Amino acid sequence: MKARVIVTLKGGVLDPQGKAIEGALKSLGVDGVASVRQGKVFDIEIEAADREAAQHRLSAACEKLLTNTIVENYSVEIA
Template identity: 60%
Template sequence: MKARVHVTLKTGVLDPQGEAVRHSLGALGFEGVGEVRIGKVIELEVAETDRAAAEARVREMCEKLLANTVIENYAVEIA
């Protein structure tokens, strides 16, 4: 099964990369852009054939490695 994990910074955590992108967009003439937050998408191929087992396994991966749960949120999609 394929899994996709969306990792984003939690609300209230400063995002200097997002701020740099927001500033650069303004400098390029793209007015009216508010807050910009940068995240990441991780795509995985997992061996599980059961959807619930695959999601549980990917969530375990997120808790142990893929996301820093102190400052990041994550969402798992199983396809």
């Protein structure tokens, strides 16, 4: 089963990397960029009996390794 996990910073958390990209885009002449926030994406091929089992495994992967739940949120989409 193919799945995509997206990890993004929570609302209040500062994102200096995003800010740097925002500045760089302005310098490069890309207009209209009001804000940029960077996150991570993981494309995972997961073996499981059904979607529910896959969801369970992917949530475990997020909680244990992929996400710092203090400052990040995650979402899981199973294809």
